[in-house]
Amino acid sequence: APGSPSLLQLADLVLVDSTAWFADSEAGVDVSDLASALRHRRRLRIQYRRSAENQASTRVVDPYGIVAKSGRWYLIADDQGNGRLFALERLSSYEQLDAPAALRPSETLRTRWAALKERTEGQGRVSVTVRLPENGLDLARRILGNRIHDVSDAENGWCTVVVRYPDIESVRQLLQFGDHIEILTPETARERISQLARDLVERHSTPAS
Template sequence: MKASRLLQLLLLLQVRQRITTTELAERMEVSRRTVLRDVEALATAGVPVYAERGRNGGIVLLPNARLNASHLEPRELEALSVAGLDSTQLESLGLSAVRESAANKIAARQNTALNHPTMPRLSELVLVDSSPWLAHSNSEVDVAELASALRQRRRLRIQYRRSAEEQPSTLEVDPYGIVAKSGRWYLIADDEGTGRLFALERLSAYETLDAPAALRPDWTLRTLWRVLKEHTEILGSIRVTARLRDNRLDLARRVLGARIDDVSNAENGWCTVAIRYPSLESVRQLLQFGDHIEILTPQEARERIVQLARDLAERHSTPSL
């Protein structure tokens, strides 16, 4: 444990060269006294590090020191191989600590490799956060345990509730792996030879069976995910046109994304948008725009919106109990 802590201390100093004792203690989750003892142990071993006293003091590593402490461990390489996961997802896989360790090693290596030591690293200027706004995971399944079970390449018996069902069904599936998409986890598996997405938030239990997973030849997690993703994001053949207040166009682009097929120039505070849907019932999504939208065509879409609006009005016409 101490050896690991000393390496972490070296990596932090190689990146920053000077850090206060208090900050080091907080980063390493130890006491200031422990930090000072570790610095003394490193100095005794010949590492050019020392403690500076005074108001602007701290722990200092000599600028000319070059420490070869950037070799990555197997678990750290695994953490980097799933780059793009947010902190919550990394925590779910049990990779938060090793990801931070790998990042420190890379930062230490970059610090000595840059031609201009004062130039900021790209990681200081670009931040990637793949988690969705105002969302949290309510999965009953431990993602790290599931990922470990998938390494066995065995068939799974799962308890899964489809979106229109109240109770879960029992299925036996052949898993390819799991995917993190927009802050949600999905199990990607064949169900009777057909690829499917299973949202982990609706997967209540699973069991690893003795039979090996019967995966289709030449299919991988990535190839199957690409096909399923394209099928899920299909725009549809129904083209709905609507008048939309131009100050709601940015919101519409965020909500509808690529479903917006065309936008006309705004006139008198309104613009005309064309939206593609796979079914007429999908127009209920447009109710969230309230009085900022008017459906123009097709007539069936207008009538469906009228029906939905009347139903809402009737539901809210009497006080709630």
């Protein structure tokens, strides 16, 4: 209608980033419906469950758009002025409010995504390369989730996987794979996992006191 604000193009609201974060999950809301709703540039009231919580909570957010990252969809929005990634499989419902979205001047979906992506990837300062049997990849996804940065094609039944950790000490998580894993690099990670394994052997070589 004359005088009404023009709708934004979907290309300004949906961004597909095909580079690897390893995830395999389904969106909890219809992505196309949400994308269409975002064209109105209004605030959203969402029901969202954080990964560490059992129940969803209600929050009001200012959305920039949605991003697809290796099979997982995210709503990119400001939550009380702070940029956030909301995984759509944990977003159970949303409602458009009458108020326009309060977005940062000169910021777009792409600039907000770039900043959030850099912040998220910056949490993994140590890249650890490991070798896993191909049939162990499903277990790796469940245990490691988004810490997996890259997975090679299988060769002779084995895959090379790059895992990102905030520090070397975090490699103790890889003990869950038992003898189905080998750390290739860096050498400091190999040494740490070797020391942890020796400590386990020593602790279990005598009866418990």
